[in-house]
Amino acid sequence: DAGITQSPRYKITETGRQVTLMCHQTWSHSYMFWYRQDLGHGLRLIYYSAAADITDKGEVPDGYVVSRSKTENFPLTLESATRSQTSVYFCASSEISGANTGELFFGEGSRLTVL
Amino acid sequence: GESVGLHLPTLSVQEGDNSIINCAYSNSASDYFIWYKQESGKGPQFIIDIRSNMDKRQGQRVTVLLNKTVKHLSLQIAATQPGDSAVYFCAETSVQTGANNLFFGTGTRLTVIP
Numbered sequence: 001d002a003g004i005t006q007s008p009r010y011k012i013t014e015t016g017r018q019v020t021l022m023c024h025q026t027w028s029h030s031y032m033f034w035y036r037q038d039l040g041h042g043l044r045l046i047y048y049s050a051a052a053d054i055t056d057k058g059e060v061p062d063g064y065v066v067s068r069s070k071t072e073n074f075p076l077t078l079e080s081a082t083r084s085q086t087s088v089y090f091c092a093s094s095e096i097s098g099a100n101t102g103e104l105f106f107g108e109g110s111r112l113t114v115l
Numbered sequence: 116g117e118s119v120g121l122h123l124p125t126l127s128v129q130e131g132d133n134s135i136i137n138c139a140y141s142n143s144a145s146d147y148f149i150w151y152k153q154e155s156g157k158g159p160q161f162i163i164d165i166r167s168n169m170d171k172r173q174g175q176r177v178t179v180l181l182n183k184t185v186k187h188l189s190l191q192i193a194a195t196q197p198g199d200s201a202v203y204f205c206a207e208t209s210v211q212t213g214a215n216n217l218f219f220g221t222g223t224r225l226t227v228i229p
Contacts, residue, residue, distance in 0.1 A: 039123065040221060041221065042204060042219035042222055043206075043217075043219040045216045048216070059218075102147060102161065102164045102206060102208065103164070104159075104161065104217070106158030106159050107158050108157055
């Protein structure tokens with residue numbers, strides 16, 4: 001089915017482990033984004049990508065790594081997970097830049113718990 | 116309205132009544148504003164947007180009002196329905212800076228009472 005899908009939907013890991021959250025979109029949107037959602041903070045941008053092989057930091061990039069070798073995939077890696085990275089992570093995509101349209105299409109989220 | 120804090124602002128309305136959700140923003144350079152709806156267990160969904168050269172914009176059952184003087188944004192939902200129960204976020208950005216980052220508020224939880 002067309003859309004944006006995230007996996008896994010739920011993940012429990014331990015401090016210090018590496019975790020990768022996957023994001024796949026079928027619209028061929030140029031822009032892709034990773035946000036984290038925490039109560040009291042709303043959604044905060046971690047990283048975004050304007051096209052394949054182009055990525056840039058958002059508001060809270062520390063502790064995260066992204067790559068975009070293909071237009072449709074935008075994985076987010078926590079190289080050494082910390083408890084403060086316990087959150088719900090949302091991937092989003094848009095056809096054009098967020099400055100020209102605020103219409104981002106979000107996945108259903110990946111809930112990560114770091115013990 | 117929205118504010119930073121551990122507790123989500125809440126609004127309860129009777130089915131059929133109109134709802135008004137408020138949002139205050141602080142960045143004077145923001146010139147593009149968006150409202151999102153997030154249902155439980157789902158990702159946010161775009162509702163409506165407005166640019167700073169407008170004061171009001173209407174969609175289907177929704178109206179967004181922008182008051183740049185006091186940096187205030189509101190979302191009005193007409194004839195609120197149970198399906199409108201969700202958390203609503205305002206977001207802002209600046210087209211002039213070419214920003215790709217939408218800055219989201221903390222959200223307001225709307226509960227519709229049947």
